[in-house]
Amino acid sequence: MSVTETTGDTGRSADDGGRGGKIPVSDRVRAERRLGWWLAGPAFVVMLLVTAYPILQAFYESLFKYRLTDPDAREFTGLNNYVVVLTDPVWWRAVGVTVLITVITVAIEAVLGFALALVMHRALTTLRPILRTAILVPYAIITVVSAFAWFYAFDINSGFVNSWFDFVPGIGSDTNWFGEFGTSVFVIIASEIWKTTPFISLLLLAGLAQVPEDLQEAAKVDGATWWQRMYKVTIPNMKAAIMVALLFRTLDAFRIFDNVFIMTQGANNTEVVSFLAYRQTISRLEIGLGSAVSVLLFLCVVLISFLFIKLFKVDLASARGER
């Protein structure tokens, strides 16, 4: 099986190389490029409309002191909103909590997601569809719904967790999970992990499928153990997929909102950055201040992407198998 795959691969790449080498820009290539633009163009325009425009608008609004219920008092204040946000301990605490939640969830999800991907990859053909569905179900549930489910499960009045797990020291009928920081964050993180591990395992499964089977077999013939094959063959070969999975999940986790909104409403210092933006813009109707928080959140996300791509050398194209 591995032999056929290899021949197929070489055959295709030889063909591509041959054509590219002969005529650098043929009519066909040009037509294909034009077609490419036509195909991607609408999506590109939509992207500009729904992302670039709101981001620029938010930046513009962030330069004003502007309350929605008092439009006449709107005044230009330059970067003052940014000064207010960045000098406020509330902002830094929210950033700290967000980073804490991001690091813990992504770390646990990466390990768990990898294990699940392996299970899905190695499962018997007959079991595979059922297994994949079962693993993917949490991801298919709307976050608000899963947040409510977890909230009610741990709620001191209606929850079952306290009675099911009362054999665990520290858990009893009086345990108020949403009464203090540690336990609140625990439930938020647990719910987040349950909900999004399938996403990361799906991306890793795609990566696993890219690891050439012949390399594995060669390693096996050489007498490598399961662990050695994992560290020397599997993981290095799917590094790009791992990094992309981590990047996507980190960006997602950093923008966490629903779980906090449903479970604690930011009580017990569980406020995250998105929630802070929501509180200023939607609750306080302070469009200027809220936009400044949103722009800073956007910059954080840009920074995370930049760090991933530069430091870890994530290659988005190679993850899709283009190179």
Place this chain on the structure above:
Amino acid sequence: MGRRTVSVAAAAALTMGLAACGSSDSTPTLTWYINPDNGGQAELAKRCTEAAGGEYRIETSLLPREASAQREQLARRLAANDSSIDIISLDPPFIPELAEAGFLAEIPDDVAEAVTENVVQGAIDGATWRDELVAVPFWANTQLLWYRKSVAAAAGLDPENEPVTWQQIIDAAQSQDKYLGVQGIRAEALTVWINALVTSGGGEIIDNPEAPADEVQLGLETDAGRAAAQIIEDIARNGLGGPGLANEDENASMLQFQGDRGSFMVNWPFVWAATLAGVEGGNLDQSLVDDIGWAQYPAVAEGEDSRPPYGGINLGIGAFSEHTDLAIAAAQCIVQPDNQAYYMVTNGNPASNTEAYEDSEVQDAFPMADLIRESLEAAAPRPQTPYYNEVSTGLQNTWHPPNSVTPDSSPEEATTLITEVLKGERLL
């Protein structure tokens, strides 16, 4: 139902029948944005549509469940001059903000006079901004002290005949090893509690509620503010609020009160209907209902009168409505005493018009109806400021969790945070 309503309805039915032959499409449709209830407002919309005799038709549109979310949606829509908003069911604390922004249509003096006749003072106060009535009082809510007669008797208290103080119920709960039902969740319910404590102690959370944002003076760093913090501290530090105090809302308080360790609880009258429903459904025992008593909200100091919380719904008229006159007429129809009585009996929401309390059905459904009325007369509204959201959230952020509240620091922290937020120097 009064004889007048019947004849009006009959006339309406007749004209509707005639109108059906003509062009019924020309009937202006008023949209009434309602808070979720048990279908009572939809029924009132139907009744008033019939009573209008083809002059207008009222359709209801549902707002979110939480009062804060209702405000968010309304503020955004009204800021965009939404002309589909004709009548709005408004939670009173948010009325000043919408009125100050010019989102509520003016209510003519003659209408204002008519709709405040026989209306409890608390509800009139809650619908007033800068000495003008800006909304039509609809239903008015207040909290009572609910107690388990057995526990009160064992502790030697008789709240029905002798008003009790917070100190007395704290001592009683402690000596009987029971839980007090109070709302410690970081939500509006906590502000309601703090406001009742501060005003019962003779203070005000805001001294000058009509001032511009940067001149607002808070009244928390006073004896009244410190007394309020002291009561919360005593309850929270001694575990008297139960293990779930930090996220206990009105419903959680009720469940705890119905349980074995229930003793005293401050809560809205919905708990009565809900407890009766629980008995009917077989989840609760009749003996529990027999054991429940009610009395005026607890006082802070002995010999002083308490100021119970005020809530409810008033009807605002959208400033951008295309049919302001009709909307005002419709609002007047909705708040008629017999409609309020119907709403109170079927949906459990107390009337703001004292006439409704004469209704025999109201008296049957709410044995404590007279106490509710008296409590409404004494009730204190929450700070009436256009910046209510900031004030309330600032309080919740600094006075939560309840076991962190102390008279030495909490009033000061809240004052600093709220003042700085209003000046635009802090995030919330």
